[in-house]
Amino acid sequence: MMGRDKILYLILLTLLFFSQIFSQEEFRKFPPSPEPFKEFRFPKEKNYKLANGLNISFFYRKNTPIITLCLLVSAGEIYSPKDLPGLATITAELLDNGTDVISSERIKEEIEYIGGRFSVKTEADYSIIYFSFLEEYINEALDILKKIIVEPSFPQKEVAKETRELFFKLKKKKLNPSFLGKERLFKVLFPEGHPYHNFFPKPDSLRKINRKKILEFYKTYYRPNNSSLIVIGDLNFRELIRKVSHYLNVWESREIPKILFPPVETHKGKIIYFVDSPSTQRPFICLGNLFFLTNKMDYFPLLVLNQILGGTTTSRLFMNLRETKEIAFSARSHLEFFKNCGVYILEAEVKPEAVKESIEECISELKMITNSRIPLLELEQAKYYLIGNFPIQLNKENGLINFLIKRFIVGLGEKKWNRYQHNIMSVDQEMVSSISKKYFVSPPAIVVVGSRKKILEPLLDFEIIEVYDTEGNLKYKIEKGIK
Amino acid sequence: MYLKKSLSILLIFFLNIILSFPFSFPLHVTKLKNGLTVVLSEDHSFPVVTVLVAYKAGSINDPPGKWGTMYLLQHMMFQGSENIDSMEHLLYVNQAGGELNALIFEDRTFFYQTLPSNYLSLVLWLESDRMLSLRFSSYGFEELKARLLEDIKYKLENQPYLTTYFRFDQLIFPDPHYSHPVIGTEESVKRISLEDVKKCYYSCYAPNNAILIIVGDFEQEKTMHMVRKYFESIPKRKISSISFPEFIPEREIVKTYKNVFIPLPVIHLGYLIPLSVYSDYYPLKLLEYILLKGKSSRLLSRLIEKERLAFQLDGGIERKGNLLIFKIFVINNNILTMDRCLNIIISEIDKLKRKRISEKELQRIKNKFKADYYRKFSSTLEKAIFLANQIIDQKSIDSLNEELNNYMKVTSIDLMRVVNRYFLSKNRVILKIIPK
Numbered sequence: 001m002m003g004r005d006k007i008l009y010l011i012l013l014t015l016l017f018f019s020q021i022f023s024q025e026e027f028r029k030f031p032p033s034p035e036p037f038k039e040f041r042f043p044k045e046k047n048y049k050l051a052n053g054l055n056i057s058f059f060y061r062k063n064t065p066i067i068t069l070c071l072l073v074s075a076g077e078i079y080s081p082k083d084l085p086g087l088a089t090i091t092a093e094l095l096d097n098g099t100d101v102i103s104s105e106r107i108k109e110e111i112e113y114i115g116g117r118f119s120v121k122t123e124a125d126y127s128i129i130y131f132s133f134l135e136e137y138i139n140e141a142l143d144i145l146k147k148i149i150v151e152p153s154f155p156q157k158e159v160a161k162e163t164r165e166l167f168f169k170l171k172k173k174k175l176n177p178s179f180l181g182k183e184r185l186f187k188v189l190f191p192e193g194h195p196y197h198n199f200f201p202k203p204d205s206l207r208k209i210n211r212k213k214i215l216e217f218y219k220t221y222y223r224p225n226n227s228s229l230i231v232i233g234d235l236n237f238r239e240l241i242r243k244v245s246h247y248l249n250v251w252e253s254r255e256i257p258k259i260l261f262p263p264v265e266t267h268k269g270k271i272i273y274f275v276d277s278p279s280t281q282r283p284f285i286c287l288g289n290l291f292f293l294t295n296k297m298d299y300f301p302l303l304v305l306n307q308i309l310g311g312t313t314t315s316r317l318f319m320n321l322r323e324t325k326e327i328a329f330s331a332r333s334h335l336e337f338f339k340n341c342g343v344y345i346l347e348a349e350v351k352p353e354a355v356k357e358s359i360e361e362c363i364s365e366l367k368m369i370t371n372s373r374i375p376l377l378e379l380e381q382a383k384y385y386l387i388g389n390f391p392i393q394l395n396k397e398n399g400l401i402n403f404l405i406k407r408f409i410v411g412l413g414e415k416k417w418n419r420y421q422h423n424i425m426s427v428d429q430e431m432v433s434s435i436s437k438k439y440f441v442s443p444p445a446i447v448v449v450g451s452r453k454k455i456l457e458p459l460l461d462f463e464i465i466e467v468y469d470t471e472g473n474l475k476y477k478i479e480k481g482i483k
Numbered sequence: 484m485y486l487k488k489s490l491s492i493l494l495i496f497f498l499n500i501i502l503s504f505p506f507s508f509p510l511h512v513t514k515l516k517n518g519l520t521v522v523l524s525e526d527h528s529f530p531v532v533t534v535l536v537a538y539k540a541g542s543i544n545d546p547p548g549k550w551g552t553m554y555l556l557q558h559m560m561f562q563g564s565e566n567i568d569s570m571e572h573l574l575y576v577n578q579a580g581g582e583l584n585a586l587i588f589e590d591r592t593f594f595y596q597t598l599p600s601n602y603l604s605l606v607l608w609l610e611s612d613r614m615l616s617l618r619f620s621s622y623g624f625e626e627l628k629a630r631l632l633e634d635i636k637y638k639l640e641n642q643p644y645l646t647t648y649f650r651f652d653q654l655i656f657p658d659p660h661y662s663h664p665v666i667g668t669e670e671s672v673k674r675i676s677l678e679d680v681k682k683c684y685y686s687c688y689a690p691n692n693a694i695l696i697i698v699g700d701f702e703q704e705k706t707m708h709m710v711r712k713y714f715e716s717i718p719k720r721k722i723s724s725i726s727f728p729e730f731i732p733e734r735e736i737v738k739t740y741k742n743v744f745i746p747l748p749v750i751h752l753g754y755l756i757p758l759s760v761y762s763d764y765y766p767l768k769l770l771e772y773i774l775l776k777g778k779s780s781r782l783l784s785r786l787i788e789k790e791r792l793a794f795q796l797d798g799g800i801e802r803k804g805n806l807l808i809f810k811i812f813v814i815n816n817n818i819l820t821m822d823r824c825l826n827i828i829i830s831e832i833d834k835l836k837r838k839r840i841s842e843k844e845l846q847r848i849k850n851k852f853k854a855d856y857y858r859k860f861s862s863t864l865e866k867a868i869f870l871a872n873q874i875i876d877q878k879s880i881d882s883l884n885e886e887l888n889n890y891m892k893v894t895s896i897d898l899m900r901v902v903n904r905y906f907l908s909k910n911r912v913i914l915k916i917i918p919k
Contacts, residue, residue, distance in 0.1 A: 027712065028566050028612060031575060032604040038530040038700075061528075065857045105788070108778045113847040115854025134854050281640060314577040323570070381578050388580020388599040395529040395597070397861040 086201030518691025551667020727804025
């Protein structure tokens with residue numbers, strides 16, 4: 001009896017042991033539920049306008065040993081005269097290259113002495129100056145900023161050097177299929193003479209740029225009433241305003257000439273714009289069209305729509321072109337916002353044998369998103385992505401700055417932006433559906449970048465193909481059925 | 484001595500540290516029964532959390548002649564595990580709005596994701612499942628292998644200077660085990676079998692060879708409970724530990740090759756430094772700033788700004804086992820001035836042997852270094868990567884303030900001493916590659 005009991009006991013123990021293991025591992029079978037969502041409170045903003053018209057936005061970040069400044073000047077490439085593309089870029093690049101009394105080397109040393117990082121970026125509408133440094137050197141930093149913004153002398157020697165460097169940078173860009181594609185797309189979407197038609201500087205036009213033109217451009221557009229300063233750091237706001245005012249009140253305001261934006265319409269053609277780039281191994285396609293935000297609040301459903309279409313690697317374009325059909329190396333969509341319009345772009349790096357199929361798939365995805373109702377689950381997933389990703393973007397270095405720049409360009413009020421997560425959450429199927437019909441309905445312009453010899457032939461099925469070289473010159477036109 | 488001190492850090496149980504940094508950086512370090520080191524650092528600035536799993540294994544763990552195996556394994560980690568299907572890891576993270584990626588180096592591999600903090604348990608579930616039970620499907624493997632072969636071809640064709648880096652590493656470590664490309668070569672990848680990848684997984688990706696780092700908005704006690712739940716039952720495994728061989732430079736190496744792919748001539752120059760006194764690392768790191776970092780650095784301002792001999796200049800200190808390599812890489816403007824460029828680099832280094840750097844320049848360098856050091860803490864991900872590297876490099880994480888002070892205490896005499904001690908011609912490797 002004892003023996004049988006012992007065996008039974010052992011069996012029970014063994015069963016218990018295995019069931020414990022089993023139950024221990026049970027939790028591995030299903031994903032745990034998330035905890036309640038934590039709404040993100042946007043950092044509090046304080047604003048001030050100096051007497052000379054400079055707008056200052058301040059965001060307090062506790063215990064930050066680095067202060068970040070960002071100056072947005074409404075002096076992007078669209079303000080370069082038509083015959084001088086690149087003037088805005090060169091002007092911005094030369095700002096830290098010396099004053100009448102201080103050399104370029106000295107300014108760079110001064111920036112590094114305060115643990116500084118200085119960079120500029122020229123986009124279509126704005127030139128953006130980023131400057132971060134150790135917080136204990138705030139006075140020195142503002143003094144440097146004053147030299148850079150108020151007192152640049154654009155020495156001839158530095159102009160020549162910068163022009164040469166920019167020339168090589170642009171030449172290098174001409175090897176980049178994505179740059180070539182976007183450059184052609186904007187030329188197609190905006191008619192000749194429109195500021196956005198030609199906002200990519202051309203290497204050859206740099207020769208016409210000289211110190212006099214740079215000074216003229218600087219004096220016209222680099223004005224406090226044409227600029228905004230964003231400051232992030234562990235600072236006292238009043239103290240900051242006093243200091244900024246002390247260093248930058250000598251910056252004189254002036255009336256800024258207005259530029260004209262001739263009316264444009266969405267693209268409606270059926271042409272394939274082919275950029276012949278013999279060195280391109282992975283063909284690049286981009287499809288895009290203009291949209292005009294008639295209601296600023298449409299921004300939020302547009303973001304959701306873009307997320308569904310091609311915002312990330314789980315969106316429709318990537319899943320279709322790369323994962324299901326395996327015809328592309330990458331595929332995505334994005335939105336670009338400008339002062340009075342926007343452009344949506346679908347782009348993909350595709351396999352050489354699948355250029356035509358990839359274009360057809362992109363068009364089909366566009367049609368599907370405008371003609372069919374978005375499934376509720378997909379819509380919710382897109383919204384969750386945007387809501388969840390928002391604080392992640394802000395958590396990155398320069399994340400807050402980049403967000404504020406976007407806010408500035410799109411032009412929604414502070415309150416609407418600060419309710420970003422709420423505004424995304426409010427988007428429903430109806431809104432996305434009406435937004436897609438409102439903004440995405442015209443057929444997009446189609447640009448292909450690749451080697452003509454390797455990939456052009458399958459595209460001959462399209463009605464009309466215009467073939468350009470990498471410098472933007474139209475080489476010839478092919479019409480279906482016409483030799 | 485240093486090594487012992489650093490190793491002891493890894494053995495600390497329930498260590499709570501609050502640093503006297505200008506910003507808050509609390510750390511909680513512990514080790515689970517299965518040997519997994521866990522580092523938690525709370526940061527409530529944003530409602531996000533970064534989870535990073537660092538394995539102390541990289542391309543030097545590739546089986547001989549099958550270079551690229553660990554790189555393939557890194558990609559296999561997204562192909563599913565016992566309870567997670569292929570691509571599901573990505574989908575789960577993405578649906579929460581999160582971002583993820585992986586990085587592989589010679590001696591370490593990082594898997595990381597940043598998500599809204601309410602999804603912390605999801606990431607722990609995902610990471611623990613692939614640490615415990617990676618799935619090895621031959622279809623997924625063949626697909627990855629084909630993609631990798633395509634990638635290798637594309638990278639070699641589009642990054643013409645890439646092969647010159649491999650060539651340089653081969654001069655230092657002629658045994659390809661220590662100098663092969665992380666992604667492998669076309670021939671070596673073709674030789675890799677699924678069985679090879681599996682073996683590497685079981686011998687390298689184990690809790691006792693890993694560090695779990697969590698940085699962000701969470702509550703320490705609750706998180707530690709979740710960590711134990713998901714990770715502590717993962718069994719220890721037998722680890723194949725491989726390290727770089729000891730290296731003692733004996734004579735200068737100078738080689739010149741021709742290459743058909745590069746458009747401009749390049750120089751790779753390296754000083755091999757078998758580091759016996761760890762405190763010398765601090766002035767050596769600042770030397771990197773004096774010579775190479777920033778527009779005002781000596782080589783950059785002279786070769787690019789003033790004399791315009793070079794088109795691009797790069798470099799810094801790399802660590803391979805006990806060996807530090809101070810690397811300088813230059814793309815020259817033309818072949819005729821290549822030797823002049825090389826002579827200037829050597830003469831700038833010699834200048835540092837003879838003349839003390841001014842106090843003003845030293846302060847500039849220190850400020851630049853300090854700001855860069857602080858910038859490493861600018862996001863939860865940056866912090867997590869910083870912590871992983873500190874631990875794997877056996878550097879202290881219990882007194883980051885003290886470590887920063889060690890750099891700040893460097894004097895011009897220290898700098899002169901290390902240049903004279905380590906920057907010798909017998910420690911030098913020079914590789915010149917000219918276009919064919």
